[in-house]
Amino acid sequence: MGLLQVQGLTVQGNFLDNGQSIILLDNQNSSCAGATGDCLINTRVLRNAFGGHQCPASNVYCFHIFHPTLLYEARSFVQTDAALTSNPNNVLFPTTGPDVNRWEESNDIATPSTPHDGDIVTPGT
Amino acid sequence: MKRALIAAVSVAAVAAGVAGIAIADSAGSDPSATCDPPSYDGTSLSLHCTVPQVTNTVTQTDTATVTETATATETVPGPTSTVTETQTVTVTPTPTQPPPPVFFAPGQAMNATNTGYAGDGLTAADLTPVTGPVTYGTAFNGQTITGKAYSNTVTVTGSNITIRDCSLTYGGLDTFGFRLAGSNNRVDHCTITSPAGQSMYEPVFFNPGSNGNSATYNNISRGAQAITTYGVNVTIANNYTHDTSTASDPTQHPDGIEVYGGGPVLIRDNRIEEDNPYDAPVNVAPWGSYKCRA
Numbered sequence: 001m002g003l004l005q006v007q008g009l010t011v012q013g014n015f016l017d018n019g020q021s022i023i024l025l026d027n028q029n030s031s032c033a034g035a036t037g038d039c040l041i042n043t044r045v046l047r048n049a050f051g052g053h054q055c056p057a058s059n060v061y062c063f064h065i066f067h068p069t070l071l072y073e074a075r076s077f078v079q080t081d082a083a084l085t086s087n088p089n090n091v092l093f094p095t096t097g098p099d100v101n102r103w104e105e106s107n108d109i110a111t112p113s114t115p116h117d118g119d120i121v122t123p124g125t
Numbered sequence: 126m127k128r129a130l131i132a133a134v135s136v137a138a139v140a141a142g143v144a145g146i147a148i149a150d151s152a153g154s155d156p157s158a159t160c161d162p163p164s165y166d167g168t169s170l171s172l173h174c175t176v177p178q179v180t181n182t183v184t185q186t187d188t189a190t191v192t193e194t195a196t197a198t199e200t201v202p203g204p205t206s207t208v209t210e211t212q213t214v215t216v217t218p219t220p221t222q223p224p225p226p227v228f229f230a231p232g233q234a235m236n237a238t239n240t241g242y243a244g245d246g247l248t249a250a251d252l253t254p255v256t257g258p259v260t261y262g263t264a265f266n267g268q269t270i271t272g273k274a275y276s277n278t279v280t281v282t283g284s285n286i287t288i289r290d291c292s293l294t295y296g297g298l299d300t301f302g303f304r305l306a307g308s309n310n311r312v313d314h315c316t317i318t319s320p321a322g323q324s325m326y327e328p329v330f331f332n333p334g335s336n337g338n339s340a341t342y343n344n345i346s347r348g349a350q351a352i353t354t355y356g357v358n359v360t361i362a363n364n365y366t367h368d369t370s371t372a373s374d375p376t377q378h379p380d381g382i383e384v385y386g387g388g389p390v391l392i393r394d395n396r397i398e399e400d401n402p403y404d405a406p407v408n409v410a411p412w413g414s415y416k417c418r419a
Contacts, residue, residue, distance in 0.1 A: 004333075004355070006411045008389030014232040016381070016406040018399035024380075026410040039411045042389075049230035055402035062402065070405070102229050118229075 004029055005039040010046070015104070017051025020063050021070035025091065035073035041088035046099040050121050052106035052114075065109050068101070069093070069123040077123045093123045232363075235396035240365040241316030241344030242290045249274070252292055261286050261310075281338075284308040291315040296323025296347070297373050303340075305356065306332040311339045319347035324370035326377070331356035333386060340364060349377035350408075351397070355386035362391070367398040381406035 016022045023045060032039035055062035063070070069077075077093040078084055084092045094100050101121040110116045228234055237243060242252065252274035259275060261268075263283045270286070275293040278301045286307070293302045296319030303312050304327075317328045328345045331338055331354035339360035345351040351366035361382060369379035381397035384390055384407070397406040 004386040004412050004414070006384055006386060006388050006390070006409060009384055009392070009409060010389070011392045011407055013230045013394040014392060014407075015228075015230055015235075015396045015398075016232075017397070018401060019381070019405040020403055021405050022407065024405035024408045024410065026408070029411040029413045031413065032411075040409065043409065047230060049228070049233050051398070057402065104229050104233065 005032065006041070006043070008042040010044045011048060012044070012046040013048065015049045015051065017053050017105070020055050020061065021067045022050050022054070023068065024070045024072075025075065026070070026072040035075040035089050038089065040073075040075075042084065044084070044092040045101060045123075046092070046094070048101045048121075049104035050101060050106075052103050052109060066103065066106070066115050067124070068121045071124075091123075095120055095122055231394040232396045235363055235365040235394070237344055237365060240314070240342050240363070242292060242314055243316070243344070244342055245290050245314045247272075247290055249292065252290075261288070278302065278304060280304040280306060281310045282306045284310065287311045287313060288315065289313045293317045293328075294320060296320050296325050298326070300325050300327075300373070301330055302328040302348070304330050304332060305338040305340075306335050307338070308335065309337040310335075311341065312343060313340075314342045316344045317348075318345070319370065319373070322372055323347070324349055324372040324374065324377075326374065327353050329353075331359050331387070335359075346370075347372070348379075349374060350380040350383050352381075353383040353385060354390055357387045357389070359387065359390040360393070361395060362393045364395045364397075366395065367400055369399050369401045378404045380404045380408040382408070384409045385412045 011023065025040065025043070027033065027035070027037070027040045029037075029039045050068055052066040054065050054067040056065050076087070076090045078090045079092075079094045079096065081092065084090055103115040103119045103121060104117050106115070107117055115121075242248075252272050254274045254276070256276060258277040258280070260280045261270065261283055265286050266283045267285045268287075270288050271290045273288070273291045275291060275295070277295055279288065279293060281288070281304065284307045287310070288303070291314075293315060295302060302317050302325055305312070312329060317325075319325045325348045327350065328348035329340050329343070329352045331352075333355040335356040337358045338356055339362070340352060341360070341362050341364065343364045345364060345366040346368040347370045349371055350369060352361055352364070354361070366381050369381070371377040371379055379399065379401045381399045382392055382395075384392075392407065399406050
């Protein structure tokens with residue numbers, strides 16, 4: 001079962017929409033629990049378009065619209081490859097520079113208090 | 126064309142006793158004329174001269190210029206003539222097309238027209254039905270298999286096998302579409318879905334231990350998830366996944382792409398519309414044991 005770790009994942013150039021949250025990061029391998037066990041390493045999220053149409057209902061299973069990430073462990077989102085190299089358990093998700101992720105195709109749900117098309121995605125927990 | 130001119134001659138009276146006489150014409154003196162000596166009978170003076178006939182030859186050249194807007198060059202024998210031809214060409218302007226949309230991410234451009242067999246210009250009528258489950262083992266190594274309409278699970282255990290321009294329509298509890306178990310295999314431009322009222326558990330599944338496999342330009346719908354991978358060196362690119370479904374198993378938690386093990390995995394330029402309010406377009410969850418049940 002040694003393969004049941006994720007050793008390098010690049011999510012780049014996609015359009016991603018719907019669900020509870022766009023990217024779910026959740027290490028469920030109990031043999032290397034948490035954010036330090038090297039079971040989920042070298043993850044990069046670059047230049048994707050996020051749709052923002054996440055579950056809008058008012059129940060415990062819905063995190064509402066414009067929900068970019070759901071992080072079950074105490075990982076950090078970092079800005080550079082160097083920062084990822086220094087701790088591969090982190091997640092490269094830049095919010096500055098050419099590889100940022102942006103909200104797109106979401107004008108139908110945008111309000112003055114929400115992101116709009118072209119806005120940079122800031123990952124959350 | 127040549128034209129002869131004859132000189133006119135005028136004779137001037139010369140007084141008697143004049144030994145010579147000058148002959149003149151409108152063009153001036155003619156030294157070739159000869160005259161007899163004049164005679165005078167007391168009443169009139171007579172003079173007889175002989176003037177050789179003069180023939181002047183004039184060569185006339187008519188020059189012409191031809192101007193044509195056409196590209197052909199015409200050579201006309203004989204005198205050159207000038208023809209100027211003006212040709213008016215009416216060009217009907219092409220209707221203005223709206224500019225293609227500008228996408229931030231390439232995956233935004235993927236849709237039902239540029240993925241699946243339709244993305245290669247085929248229709249369902251172009252495909253050959255295949256009944257029952259199929260396994261492509263080592264006997265198929267290096268082959269490209271095209272134009273099939275599968276109706277059950279397709280398992281690939283060989284290597285360097287490409288399955289292209291196909292459909293796979295299958296559904297029910299714990300059902301698989303493509304199971305990629307070998308190495309360097311590829312599923313490309315296939316339309317993968319379930320019959321109405323059903324869903325598929327795993328439309329495209331990269332087995333643990335598989336290496337270098339890829340899924341590209343597929344149109345995947347009605348799966349409990351679209352793609353799940355435990356493989357290494359996996360490429361998932363330019364697919365259109367949409368309309369996840371749990372019709373055959375309401376206990377499922379649908380995702381777009383599940384990354385449950387292996388790596389490196391490249392998920393690039395896909396359009397992943399989960400069309401479901403639960404779980405995630407990309408679910409990265411290393412699992413303690415095989416999550417799949419089949």
